[in-house]
Amino acid sequence: MLILGLDPGTATTGFGLIKKEGKKITSLDFGLIETDKEISSPQRLILIHKEIKKIINKHKPDVVAMERLFFAANAKTAMDVGRACGIMIFTAAKANLEVFEYAPMTIKKVVAGNGKADKKMVQKALRKILGARVRSKKNGKTHFDNAADALAVALCHAYTIKVDKGGEK
């Protein structure tokens, strides 16, 4: 089973693709979808749609797992992330992929064993499970953070697969 994990954002969306074969889990790909702040908001949504579609067409995942954000630092950010989120769900659904959403605390608990784990703990757990090669491709810590969150939600799904369409856990 191929799981595409997405960590939604407007400027930077992380993606991470993992393969689950029985108990064996490996990471196949991870990276970022970045949209220029100079581009208008509607064009950024079109770009996000295009890039997610490209990843789906390239890797043909069986399912999409996304981090469900319930609130953001401010209402404008919440609304903007919500828009980007909507495009991701729409793109997955148009490709006939089921979308599973997980709350951040659930992801941390499943991946790092602690719902209050910090970023370092989650990343340490990720490397332990997926192997040492899961490192920033751009040597930028911030960059890996986003891709790591995407790998984490994919991993969370791999560990907790249930038949529960579009539900939250």
Add this chain to the structure above:
Amino acid sequence: MLILGLDPGTATTGFGLIKKEGKKITSLDFGLIETDKEISSPQRLILIHKEIKKIINKHKPDVVAMERLFFAANAKTAMDVGRACGIMIFTAAKANLEVFEYAPMTIKKVVAGNGKADKKMVQKALRKILGARVRSKKNGKTHFDNAADALAVALCHAYTIKVDKGGEK
């Protein structure tokens, strides 16, 4: 100029189409896009996309005006409305339509002359400008509320057209 006004929601989205010829403004159509609560969230987004596309193909508006919501009663609602909003903006942008967003207070001020106008005042102003025929098609007050909000934002755009791509006013 044909302006498509949208009042975004997840369960019920209002739409209103107005025509501006010089100083003459008339309403051409208004109504609701309703999605069943029983349908999964991804499928509802697909439905919203489909219906907006249908309205755009039917009426061929020149521009889309939307109410920009900055916050909602709760974070989950904000996120859900944000998703639906994202789909509407995406659909308009894919049809090469510019999207203009207006804050609720701006709409009330432009349409009813008072940024703190209540629903009744806005609807009274709408009927005065667009004519007595602007009434609920379903005889349901709630139903007209949503379509009225869509007509109001279209009207707001008609009165305040500026070259300001995707901006907020």
